[in-house]
Amino acid sequence: MFGVRNGPPTASAAKAGGAGATLLSVKRVALLGATGSIGRQALEIVRADPALELVAATSGSQPIDGLAPHTQVGGDPTELLERSHPDVVLNAVVGFAGLPATLWALERGITLALANKESLVAAGELALAARERGGGLLLPVDSEHSAAFQCLEGRTPETVATLVLTASGGPFRGLTRADLEGVTVEAALAHPTWRMGPKITIDSATLANKGLELIEAHFLFGLDYDRIQVVVHPTSTVHALVWFRDGAALAHVGHPDMRVPISYALTYPERAATPVAPLDLAAGLTLEFAAPDEDTFPMLGLAREAGERGGTYPCAYNAANEVAVAAFFEGRLPFLGIADVVDRALASVDGSPAGDLAELVEADAEARRAAQSVLEPVA
Numbered sequence: 526m527f528g529v530r531n532g533p534p535t536a537s538a539a540k541a542g543g544a545g546a547t548l549l550s551v552k553r554v555a556l557l558g559a560t561g562s563i564g565r566q567a568l569e570i571v572r573a574d575p576a577l578e579l580v581a582a583t584s585g586s587q588p589i590d591g592l593a594p595h596t597q598v599g600g601d602p603t604e605l606l607e608r609s610h611p612d613v614v615l616n617a618v619v620g621f622a623g624l625p626a627t628l629w630a631l632e633r634g635i636t637l638a639l640a641n642k643e644s645l646v647a648a649g650e651l652a653l654a655a656r657e658r659g660g661g662l663l664l665p666v667d668s669e670h671s672a673a674f675q676c677l678e679g680r681t682p683e684t685v686a687t688l689v690l691t692a693s694g695g696p697f698r699g700l701t702r703a704d705l706e707g708v709t710v711e712a713a714l715a716h717p718t719w720r721m722g723p724k725i726t727i728d729s730a731t732l733a734n735k736g737l738e739l740i741e742a743h744f745l746f747g748l749d750y751d752r753i754q755v756v757v758h759p760t761s762t763v764h765a766l767v768w769f770r771d772g773a774a775l776a777h778v779g780h781p782d783m784r785v786p787i788s789y790a791l792t793y794p795e796r797a798a799t800p801v802a803p804l805d806l807a808a809g810l811t812l813e814f815a816a817p818d819e820d821t822f823p824m825l826g827l828a829r830e831a832g833e834r835g836g837t838y839p840c841a842y843n844a845a846n847e848v849a850v851a852a853f854f855e856g857r858l859p860f861l862g863i864a865d866v867v868d869r870a871l872a873s874v875d876g877s878p879a880g881d882l883a884e885l886v887e888a889d890a891e892a893r894r895a896a897q898s899v900l901e902p903v904a
């Protein structure tokens with residue numbers, strides 16, 4: 526059964542009886558990456574909900590003094606997490622740097638609200654083994670995966686035919702490789718439907734984000750890659766859709782607004798109110814879908830290949846992408862070079878499975894070295 530096999534959350538807004546009194550047991554939230562796009566929206570959700578209490582917050586480099594009783598800038602947050610006793614950890618760090626917190630929460634059975642997809646992509650098997658030992662909840666915050674989680678909850682895997690992840694197509698949808706020669710960072714950052722941090726916005730423009738999400742979905746829902754389809758859906762109204770074996774589909778629809786999946790993960794299973802309005806269906810709604818253009822945007826196919834090969838190939842895909850995106854930001858690599866660097870780095874790494882965290886960290890480092898060495902001649 527999807528979604529429920531690890532039991533209820535550790536602390537929910539439970540009601541205690543007695544003379545009609547209602548006691549809210551407040552959920553203690555640790556917010557990692559509090560200064561980012563997800564982090565700031567999560568703060569809004571937490572501040573508006575008396576059943577949520579911010580007990581810890583971190584950032585990478587920006588000051589966050591006074592934001593929460595326990596704060597930390599940079600470094601490994603696991604000691605801070607130990608001290609702050611959270612009921613739920615919202616991991617909204619960007620990149621592989623989010624891995625220690627993901628493993629910390631899963632290992633201890635503390636509910637993990639996961640925005641940091643890179644940690645699950647890089648360390649899928651280790652993360653799932655930690656979740657198995659810890660027995661806690663892993664709640665996706667990525668909008669597509671939150672949507673899929675809700676469509677799949679309570680279903681058995683054999684009833685699912687295909688999970689469909691939707692992609693907006695990013696700012697360069699419909700363009701050719703020739704059009705993409707020399708596109709600027711500013712153009713790549715102009716996402717049509719989502720306002721997000723810079724790295725994920727570039728990942729959306731290359732379709733690497735959908736590649737990461739494909740691998741993330743594989744690990745979250747235990748579906749083989751041939752049962753996960755990606756389609757382009759420019760308005761991002763349908764966040765995910767699941768086809769069942771009887772020919773019926775369940776879809777999750779709404780405005781593209783990350784406060785909805787953030788709130789869902791933080792308040793699960795209650796589903797608190799948010800300020801996000803429903804779609805105005807009476808005003809008309811047109812849903813458009815198309816196959817992704819994998820020739821122009823090879824990062825999606827590379828992700829599928831890395832995922833199917835397994836081992837540490839997904840880790841290498843993520844690491845090489847992080848290096849290539851950083852080089853694009855620094856003006857050392859053209860937009861089309863991102864996929865070239867990842868492709869060539871994947872071809873040169875070992876890719877064998879990591880038995881433990883040390884081996885995974887080494888696989889990540891190997892892929893970064895491979896990407897750097899490809900990058901130098903390319904740049």
Ligand SMILES: NC(=O)c1ccc[n+]([C@@H]2O[C@H](COP(=O)([O-])OP(=O)(O)OC[C@H]3O[C@@H](n4cnc5c(N)ncnc54)[C@H](OP(=O)(O)O)[C@@H]3O)[C@@H](O)[C@H]2O)c1
Pocket residue numbers: 557558559560561562563564583584585586587588599600616617618619620622640641642643666667668719720721722723724725783
């Ligand atoms: N934004 C979205 O709508 C969205 C949607 C779905 C999934 N996600 C995922 O959510 C995660 C966060 O995305 P975002 O868009 O919120 O990114 P973002 O705006 O760039 O924010 C990243 C956060 O992580 C912190 N950080 C950066 N490097 C760090 C490090 N080495 N150690 C600890 N903290 C570090 C940053 O702190 P500083 O500010 O101090 O640098 C910031 O608080 C990503 O994995 C992304 O893929 C985002």
